[in-house]
Amino acid sequence: MSVKVEVSARTQAARLQAASGGPTSFVRKYIFSTDHKVIGIQYYFLALAAVIAGVILSAFMRLHLAWPGLQVFGGTMKPETYEALLTMHGTLMVFFVLTVAPQGGFGNYLLPIQIGAPEMAFPRLNMLSFWITFLAFACMISAFFVPGGAPLSGWTAYAPLSSLGQVTGPGEGLGQTMWLVSIGLFCVATLLGALNFISTTIDMRAPGMTLLRMPLTVWAWFVTAILSLLSFAVLLAAAIMLLLDRLAGTSFFVPAGIVVSGKLQAHSGGSPLLWQHLFWFFGHPEVYITILPAMGVTSHVLSIFSRKPVFGYRAMVSATCAIGVLGFLLWGHHMFVSGMSPYSAFAFSMATLAIGVPSAIKTFNWLGTLWRGKIQFTTAMLFALGFVSVFVTGGLSGLFLAQPAVDSLLHGTYYVVAHFHLVMSMAAIFGIFAATYLWFPKMFGRMMNETLGKVHFWFTFVGAYLIFVPMHFVGLAGGVRRYADFTAVPYLWSLQPLQRFITWAALVTASAQLLFFWNLFRSLRHGEKAVRNPWRATTLEWITSSPPPHDNFAGEYPRVYRGPYEFSVPGASEDFVMQSEGDNV
Amino acid sequence: MTARVRAQRGVCRNTGHHDPATTWRACGGAAPAAMFAVALTVLVGASVYFFVWGKWNPPAAITPVGNEIDAQYRLTLIVTGAVFILAQLGLAFAILRYRDRGKVAHYSHGNSKLEFVWTFSTAVVFLGLGLLGYKAWGTRRLTPAAPNAVRIEVTTAQFVYYFRYPGPDGKFGSTSPKLIDPATGNPLGIVPGDPAGRDDIVVPTLTVPVNREIELLIRSQDVIHSVFVRELRLQQDSVPGMTVPLHFTPNRTGRYDIVCTQLCGLGHHRMHSYLNVVSRSEYEKFLTQQERLLQQTSSQ
Numbered sequence: 001m002s003v004k005v006e007v008s009a010r011t012q013a014a015r016l017q018a019a020s021g022g023p024t025s026f027v028r029k030y031i032f033s034t035d036h037k038v039i040g041i042q043y044y045f046l047a048l049a050a051v052i053a054g055v056i057l058s059a060f061m062r063l064h065l066a067w068p069g070l071q072v073f074g075g076t077m078k079p080e081t082y083e084a085l086l087t088m089h090g091t092l093m094v095f096f097v098l099t100v101a102p103q104g105g106f107g108n109y110l111l112p113i114q115i116g117a118p119e120m121a122f123p124r125l126n127m128l129s130f131w132i133t134f135l136a137f138a139c140m141i142s143a144f145f146v147p148g149g150a151p152l153s154g155w156t157a158y159a160p161l162s163s164l165g166q167v168t169g170p171g172e173g174l175g176q177t178m179w180l181v182s183i184g185l186f187c188v189a190t191l192l193g194a195l196n197f198i199s200t201t202i203d204m205r206a207p208g209m210t211l212l213r214m215p216l217t218v219w220a221w222f223v224t225a226i227l228s229l230l231s232f233a234v235l236l237a238a239a240i241m242l243l244l245d246r247l248a249g250t251s252f253f254v255p256a257g258i259v260v261s262g263k264l265q266a267h268s269g270g271s272p273l274l275w276q277h278l279f280w281f282f283g284h285p286e287v288y289i290t291i292l293p294a295m296g297v298t299s300h301v302l303s304i305f306s307r308k309p310v311f312g313y314r315a316m317v318s319a320t321c322a323i324g325v326l327g328f329l330l331w332g333h334h335m336f337v338s339g340m341s342p343y344s345a346f347a348f349s350m351a352t353l354a355i356g357v358p359s360a361i362k363t364f365n366w367l368g369t370l371w372r373g374k375i376q377f378t379t380a381m382l383f384a385l386g387f388v389s390v391f392v393t394g395g396l397s398g399l400f401l402a403q404p405a406v407d408s409l410l411h412g413t414y415y416v417v418a419h420f421h422l423v424m425s426m427a428a429i430f431g432i433f434a435a436t437y438l439w440f441p442k443m444f445g446r447m448m449n450e451t452l453g454k455v456h457f458w459f460t461f462v463g464a465y466l467i468f469v470p471m472h473f474v475g476l477a478g479g480v481r482r483y484a485d486f487t488a489v490p491y492l493w494s495l496q497p498l499q500r501f502i503t504w505a506a507l508v509t510a511s512a513q514l515l516f517f518w519n520l521f522r523s524l525r526h527g528e529k530a531v532r533n534p535w536r537a538t539t540l541e542w543i544t545s546s547p548p549p550h551d552n553f554a555g556e557y558p559r560v561y562r563g564p565y566e567f568s569v570p571g572a573s574e575d576f577v578m579q580s581e582g583d584n585v
Numbered sequence: 586m587t588a589r590v591r592a593q594r595g596v597c598r599n600t601g602h603h604d605p606a607t608t609w610r611a612c613g614g615a616a617p618a619a620m621f622a623v624a625l626t627v628l629v630g631a632s633v634y635f636f637v638w639g640k641w642n643p644p645a646a647i648t649p650v651g652n653e654i655d656a657q658y659r660l661t662l663i664v665t666g667a668v669f670i671l672a673q674l675g676l677a678f679a680i681l682r683y684r685d686r687g688k689v690a691h692y693s694h695g696n697s698k699l700e701f702v703w704t705f706s707t708a709v710v711f712l713g714l715g716l717l718g719y720k721a722w723g724t725r726r727l728t729p730a731a732p733n734a735v736r737i738e739v740t741t742a743q744f745v746y747y748f749r750y751p752g753p754d755g756k757f758g759s760t761s762p763k764l765i766d767p768a769t770g771n772p773l774g775i776v777p778g779d780p781a782g783r784d785d786i787v788v789p790t791l792t793v794p795v796n797r798e799i800e801l802l803i804r805s806q807d808v809i810h811s812v813f814v815r816e817l818r819l820q821q822d823s824v825p826g827m828t829v830p831l832h833f834t835p836n837r838t839g840r841y842d843i844v845c846t847q848l849c850g851l852g853h854h855r856m857h858s859y860l861n862v863v864s865r866s867e868y869e870k871f872l873t874q875q876e877r878l879l880q881q882t883s884s885q
Contacts, residue, residue, distance in 0.1 A: 078851075152851060161848070161850060168808055169850040169851050257762035258762070259806050260808075262766065262767070271826065272824050272825060310695075312694070312696070314695075315695065315700050339829045345722060354712065356707065363672060364700070371683065371691075372693070373683045375618070375683050376684075377613065377614060382617065382621075389628075393628075393669065396665040396668060403661065406657055409643065409818045409820075411846065413846070462624065474641070476643060478813075478815035484854045488854060488857050575689065
């Protein structure tokens with residue numbers, strides 16, 4: 001037997017490459033960069049642009065819902081405009097914010113550093129995935145400006161509403177085509193990114209960085225990448241099929257005999273339910289793609305600021321993997337009332353309730369991490385604690401929707417909107433905020449303002465609940481989602497006081513986000529200089545300078561001797577022991 | 586060093602004082618801990634209050650299955666409510682109790698036995714809940730309607746509902762998409778030559794007799810729509826190319842809203858009709874009236 005090879009050939013090559021120093025020209029350094037750190041920041045700012053657009057869209061939607069007669073830009077909002085805003089809000093948020101920021105942004109920046117690697121496995125592929133994502137974003141935004149405007153079929157784009165062209169509604173012409181092209185591009189970019197994450201994690205870990213010494217953030221990004229690889233491939237296929245239905249006269253999703261506005265459509269043989277199966281086969285894992293990285297960040301932050309090892313590290317890893325596997329078996333819970341065989345509801349319902357178990361394990365371990373800890377209320381910690389709270393609340397309402405009988409009442413109502421906004425959107429956003437406040441010093445070499453950060457947290461935390469708790473009651477009363485207004489049905493109009501309350505809460509919470517943007521952009525230039533390890537944490541990103549050099553470790557690549565969360569070790573000189581510290585230190 | 590740092594009011598105790606960037610104010614402070622605990626307690630209190638108050642509960646169910654669903658909903662509410670209260674207050678307690686008071690944290694990597702007990706019990710509770718709730722789904726969805734059920738066809742199109750009754754012969758006439766023409770009074774495309782279709786009644790609202798089993802045959806002409814009546818605790822998408830059967834037995838007369846819950850285009854929010862549950866004699870009267878109307882129009 002030969003001696004164990006310490007680092008892979010790819011890692012050695014990457015080290016040599018990185019040692020030569022980074023590019024010096026502006027374009028190669030900041031625009032077409034192959035440095036995973038620059039690409040991570042590019043992804044992050046792309047997500048910021050998308051989230052600003054998405055929040056503005058939702059503000060207009062909320063205003064219109066509360067006061068449907070309101071004159072904005074010289075007129076009241078048309079229903080098709082409302083539906084277009086709704087479609088674009090969902091699409092921008094799910095794809096370009098919640099998929100891009102946690103994985104493309106923080107994952108890209110931190111995964112190689114946390115495993116002690118000089119680069120991603122495929123740096124050029126990494127650059128390509130960012131620029132394809134950017135192209136997808138440009139394509140999506142331009143759907144607003146084509147004749148007919150943005151599509152109105154929702155972020156789920158159910159066929160045949162989405163497959164027959166302008167005849168089913170404005171926005172269903174070129175707008176829907178642009179949407180599909182954008183989604184197709186996004187899929188390609190995400191697949192390339194996922195390949196890169198998986199290869200990097202498997203192949204480029206520092207000596208001593210065994211799988212069970214990886215920070216839980218790395219586990220989260222790794223499992224998320226596997227989910228992305230398997231689910232975005234299916235969405236890509238589905239998007240191409242839908243494009244062919246629209247442009248090439250195929251009929252994957254359109255049955256015979258459809259008559260729209262008195263015109264018989266020349267399609268036959270397809271199935272509208274096929275689109276839903278394909279879409280949700282992607283769409284449900286997508287929920288976990290957005291939330292797993294936030295869970296990883298939460299575990300990471302709770303451990304650092306409780307000054308305690310993560311409670312049940314192995315159980316956390318197992319739960320992450322279990323969520324990854326189960327996440328593929330329960331797409332049908334979106335389709336209980338779709339016309340799918342009622343027998344299959346049983347399997348999907350049970351799988352859905354089963355995924356509650358690893359989620360409960362995680363919650364238990366987060367509380368266990370806090371237990372007998374030494375909790376320090378940094379802004380990052382506040383957001384991680386907030387994550388636990390909103391995740392529990394949003395997760396529990398899922399137990400109603402997971403049961404097909406109860407879903408018969410709540411499906412298609414604001415109850416669902418409340419559920420997924422809390423458990424997926426708010427929780428994921430809290431994860432993004434926790435990650436920003438934690439890693440900003442590492443990424444930009446300056447500290448953010450903690451006081452502003454805390455004010456931002458309290459507005460966001462209280463605001464999230466004020467928006468989404470009342471929404472459960474709108475849904476329970478039978479308030480239907482995706483309605484442009486509630487004027488046509490008296491019982492829906494009677495819920496208007498709740499709707500107006502939600503709108504006020506949403507407007508205040510959205511405005512409070514200006515504090516975050518102010519803090520972020522001001523700290524870039526004027527924040528206090530950050531040291532290597534401002535939070536006195538243990539993982540490898542904290543052994544290098546802030547921000548790290550081009551090769552991440554200035555030639556001194558770490559060796560790993562211990563697990564990722566060795567806080568308050570009895571007998572140690574400090575209350576934290578770095579992963580790279582040897583036993584004799 | 587620690588003594589001097591501790592002496593500085595509001596400076597976090599675990600950070601070195603040698604670098605200003607590593608110190609931040611009051612990081613284990615009582616104020617944020619208390620605020621968090623209060624916020625979570627208010628959240629729990631308000632949620633419990635509003636759910637118990639029940640102001641926004643849907644109106645009473647009008648079918649036996651609807652009552653079963655309500656019972657299952659209440660059971661789920663109690664179970665998840667208990668978990669919600671324990672988890673949020675547990676979080677509040679941990680935050681208050683274990684805030685940084687200058688003591689060293691307890692060094693522990695977890696507890697496998699506790700972990701196992703927790704995993705096992707949540708699995709039993711969650712899956713048990715699902716098994717209990719499955720009956721209400723099965724009664725309605727897995728057993729076919731009785732042969733003597735009142736059969737009514739529901740057809741959806743952008744943004745209207747049509748309800749078709751088979752007429753005295755009890756048979757629906759055949760339809761053809763090519764003949765669909767709402768302008769000439771044939772919105773469903775009923776084939777004129779088919780004798781079974783001559784007595785078919787097509788109306789824009791759904792009238793059914795009380796205490797009889799009703800079977801809807803749900804179809805769509807263009808995109809996917811849906812049929813939702815909250816008092817029935819029932820929704821079902823209507824899918825082009827499919828006929829989805831659905832049965833229920835309403836036990837209270839009244840007029841109830843039918844709304845569409847599947848995004849179907851720009852008029853989605855005004856796609857609306859009524860379910861009239863009437864006494865048996867009124868139902869007969871309704872049918873006779875409609876048959877007379879049909880004879881008048883066809884004789885003209």
